[in-house]
Amino acid sequence: MRRIETRLIRNQLNRSENREHAVPLYLTSSYTFENADQMADLFSGQQEGYVYSRYANPNVTEFGDKVADLEGVEASWVTASGMAAVFSTFGALLCQGDEVLACRSVFGSTHQLFERILPKWGIITNYVEFDKVDKWEESITDKTKLIYLETPTNPGVDIIDLESVGLLAKKHGLLLIVDNCFATPINQRPAKFGADLVIHSATKYFDGQGRVMGGVVVGSKVLMDEIQSFARHTGPAISPFNAWVLSKSLETLPIRMEKHNQNALLLAKKLEQHPKVQKVKYPFLPSHPQFEIAQKQMNGGGGILTFEVRGGLSKGKLFLNRLKMISLTANLGDSRSIATHPASTTHSKLTEEQRQVVGISSGLIRISVGLEHIDDIWEDIVQALA
Numbered sequence: 530m531r532r533i534e535t536r537l538i539r540n541q542l543n544r545s546e547n548r549e550h551a552v553p554l555y556l557t558s559s560y561t562f563e564n565a566d567q568m569a570d571l572f573s574g575q576q577e578g579y580v581y582s583r584y585a586n587p588n589v590t591e592f593g594d595k596v597a598d599l600e601g602v603e604a605s606w607v608t609a610s611g612m613a614a615v616f617s618t619f620g621a622l623l624c625q626g627d628e629v630l631a632c633r634s635v636f637g638s639t640h641q642l643f644e645r646i647l648p649k650w651g652i653i654t655n656y657v658e659f660d661k662v663d664k665w666e667e668s669i670t671d672k673t674k675l676i677y678l679e680t681p682t683n684p685g686v687d688i689i690d691l692e693s694v695g696l697l698a699k700k701h702g703l704l705l706i707v708d709n710c711f712a713t714p715i716n717q718r719p720a721k722f723g724a725d726l727v728i729h730s731a732t733k734y735f736d737g738q739g740r741v742m743g744g745v746v747v748g749s750k751v752l753m754d755e756i757q758s759f760a761r762h763t764g765p766a767i768s769p770f771n772a773w774v775l776s777k778s779l780e781t782l783p784i785r786m787e788k789h790n791q792n793a794l795l796l797a798k799k800l801e802q803h804p805k806v807q808k809v810k811y812p813f814l815p816s817h818p819q820f821e822i823a824q825k826q827m828n829g830g831g832g833i834l835t836f837e838v839r840g841g842l843s844k845g846k847l848f849l850n851r852l853k854m855i856s857l858t859a860n861l862g863d864s865r866s867i868a869t870h871p872a873s874t875t876h877s878k879l880t881e882e883q884r885q886v887v888g889i890s891s892g893l894i895r896i897s898v899g900l901e902h903i904d905d906i907w908e909d910i911v912q913a914l915a
């Protein structure tokens with residue numbers, strides 16, 4: 530078999546009679562049938578093929594197949610956004626009375642699902658701490674159905690030991706679901722450690738250039754069939770155009786991630802030496818509290834790091850205001866470097882005390898390190914710190 534770098538480029542839809550080199554865009558909502566018998570067979574599932582783009586579309590299939598290949602699993606389901614992938618997964622797999630065991634530090638909207646949406650259907654979530662995996666077992670009840678986590682976490686870039694959690698899930702017969710958005714399958718493949726499903730916001734590194742939204746969940750054929758039947762009838766389908774963009778983007782994912790990893794590690798090392806900076810956190814810095822675990826389960830540290838500007842909230846904001854090149858925006862995983870200040874934005878509704886619990890200090894800055902020349906990224910940061 531060819532290597533993954535090649536497969537991402539060469540595993541694409543077959544050419545049409547026009548012999549196009551790039552894959553065409555299948556902007557069609559439905560597909561025609563040769564005759565009534567074929568129509569009946571396709572509808573009943575006796576024959577495989579395209580029927581309607583809420584169900585499946587060639588561009589969407591191509592993108593989903595590539596992600597399943599990247600994660601080393603059988604099947605995929607692609608959605609309009611990362612949250613649509615998360616919600617479709619819960620909607621398909623959870624029933625009234627079920628419980629979720631989730632790491633406390635999850636993406637904001639996922640947390641809202643746990644707190645406000647799932648409880649409407651009698652599904653409750655018990656939270657556990659990222660650095661106390663040995664205690665997670667105490668929170669498992671006979672109603673627990675699945676374990677849900679992200680690693681590295683957002684925004685703290687904390688690392689959770691996938692091997693330990695994988696063994697725990699197996700021991701108790703629970704599904705393990707990992708949101709692998711920060712690492713990407715280039716840096717980490719959770720299925721190797723026992724994850725049953727892996728979820729991505731394709732909006733981030735898969736696109737990698739801040740253009741389109743998308744989401745995807747991958748796993749075994751059996752589990753994906755359940756998610757597929759939920760999603761087909763509830764309609765979180767991605768547009769063929771977005772799937773086409775994302776599939777093309779995956780062609781460059783390996784080389785982009787290599788550069789994101791390189792730039793972020795270089796920046797993390799430089800920041801550690803700067804007198805106005807403290808507590809630089811990056812999974813592949815030896816000073817990271819879970820450095821050993823990161824080394825064990827990741828091939829690269831990824832593109833996201835955090836640090837604190839000395840002087841707290843006001844100095845943190847001042848730093849952001851002084852940046853000239855690095856963008857202030859809510860996205861991440863872009864070719865352009867992005868800075869955010871969680872305390873005054875995504876986590877501003879929390880009290881100072883609540884923020885401490887999830888590891889967000891007032892001066893914490895998160896950088897999604899882009900693909901610009903590292904010297905230009907560094908120069909912008911140095912002049913803003915001055």
Ligand SMILES: *Cc1c(COP(=O)(O)O)cnc(C)c1O
Nearest residue numbers: 610611612636708710730732743
């Ligand atoms: C962005 C993000 C999501 C949600 O994805 P959308 O595409 O914005 O819906 C989920 N998890 C993580 C870790 C994210 O960064």
